Amino acid sequence: MRKILGLCLTVLVAALLVSYGVWTTQRPMGHYLSDLRIQLVANEGMPAGRGNLLGIEARLYPTDYQDLNRLHRKLAAWLQQARDQGLLNDKTLVVLPEHIGTWLYAAGEKNQFYQADTVGQAMHWLAWSNPVQFLRAMAQAEGQPRLADAYLRMKASGMAHDYQQVFGGLAREFGVTLVAGSVVLPDPRLEDGQLHIGSGPLYNVSLVFGADGQPLGQPQRQMAPDNHQRRYIKAADPAALQVFDTPAGRLGVLIGSDSLHADYYARLNDQAVQLIAVPAFLPNRERWNQPWRDRRGVDLPAGSLTEAQAWRHLTLTGQAPRSTAKAGISVFMQGQFWDQNSAGESFTHAPGAVPAGQPLEQRSDGARMINVWL
Template identity: 50%
Template sequence: MRKLLTPLIAALLVSCLTAYAVWTGERPRAHYLSDLRASLASDVGTAGSGGNLLAIRPALYPSDYRDPDLLHMKLAAALDQARDQGLLTERTVVALPDHIGTWLLLQNEKQDLYKARSLAEAGRLLTLSHPTLLGRLFLQGQDLEEALLRAKARRMARDYQKMFGRLASHYQVTILAGSILLPSPYFKEGKLRSGHGALYNLALAFSPDGLLLGEPYSQPWPQSARGESRQTLQTAGGLVTITRSWGQGYPRSKVTLDNGQSSASEELFLRGRLWPLHNSPSGSELTPLAAPQASDAPGSHLLNAWLDAQ
């Protein structure tokens, strides 16, 4: 009897492990349903040759990060709206909010994850579908979000640079590409790479030819709620100054464009519903509901300001 049961149990165990291995690798395709609407919430000044600052507050959800092409589609819809209204020129500077790239860590997950109300709610599904995360969680003492980010950091870095470079070259504008969390980011032969050390909040800018513009901005993560950082960058439209802070309970960046004749400023933050980041300042949100909105319109909001000609 024992001789009969042993191979049966072994066969059953192999079948279960095989089924589990197949399940962890399955990523069924699903219909992409998202709000691609974008509206011009503010338009200040008169169109001319002085250039303009176009701030985009995109409405983003976990499902927008299922595939980088879907996030590209959402941002392209906003830029299409701007182009249709004559807001894009060779001197336009398009600014996007911080951490727009961080949730690329959600790409290529099971469909049920995108329905979760929090990352903690999705935790069991993530650990089951990524058994290698267990080693990071228990042996290296990492939290679930950091473990997943580090596991996908190499691809996240590649997709972040590729996506915003494509958008800049396609629309022939300067793009301030928000930011992304990466472990010890560095560049090799012009390509963004991720290392294995501490986490940094990294921000890149792209010129109208799709190439990197200026020096990358990076700041150690986590950040203090009281701290404020400042970045300057020379663009085709003028000198850009970006001030970053979590002081309002969410990642807010104030972008100022100065062409020497006049200047314009806009505040940026993410809209929609993205989960709070682990290790962010206590009580903070990534998509703040209480932040003052420029419009009640659904979808992404465009805030444009024209500068006087030099």
């Protein structure tokens, strides 16, 4: 009798494991209606043959990432509308927001993942749907908490490929230089023009793609992650701050909170930078108008300004005469990822100028563009 019960139990466990294995491979996709609206909310200067900085304040949701064709269709529709309005030319530099590539970990997942109510629930579905990748990532995780590191690491190889395919493809399709926001990857590097990952710590990086779709330089790593993210995203050596030669001029990229540090502007001055792109992300929609929170290495007392005032004061706008760049642009991510929303008003900036943008209370739904002619 015991043998029969043991055999039945073994068969039952095997059947459950096989069923679970089959379940993890299924990735059905439902119909999804993308919001392709985009509004030009700031257009500074006049065309003078020197190009322009065009920021795309993307409004995205988890289901936009379910299928790469769907994501491409939405981004391409926004760029096509920019082209129709005469905002794209062979000297245009398009800037996308921080972490627009990080959300690629949401590609190709099960419907339960997208239908979750919170980020935490979605991450549980991510782990259950990819058990082998998750266990491998947990073993390699270096940051704290280890779960946050593992969730970002577990699909990194596919994310690196998709990031280059999507954003390099858009640069080539529209014939522009494109600062592809950022993506979090373990120890990323370019080899023979291809983005690869390593097994080391996580870095928040941005690639700049030329009009031929090929990367310019190495991935630019973030040097001063925000207070929360620095627990699992490693800060890069400031000596790795690069300059990219583009048709519009010499470009520096400061990812998110890097743009709040005066020392980095001085380093860019030493390399004769003319333009500065800031892909940015700020969680919590209410935070933009809340008191400024202290940042490590930033000489500004907490509560002395609002977040909005501080970002504008500490970026290129407030750096004159310490920064010799002639223009820049800060582009924030919008949208809703489960229970996590985002804040920030994208704005153009030049030393001593009043930043151009659109107040939050005046905004309509859909994505937004800001443009400055050089």
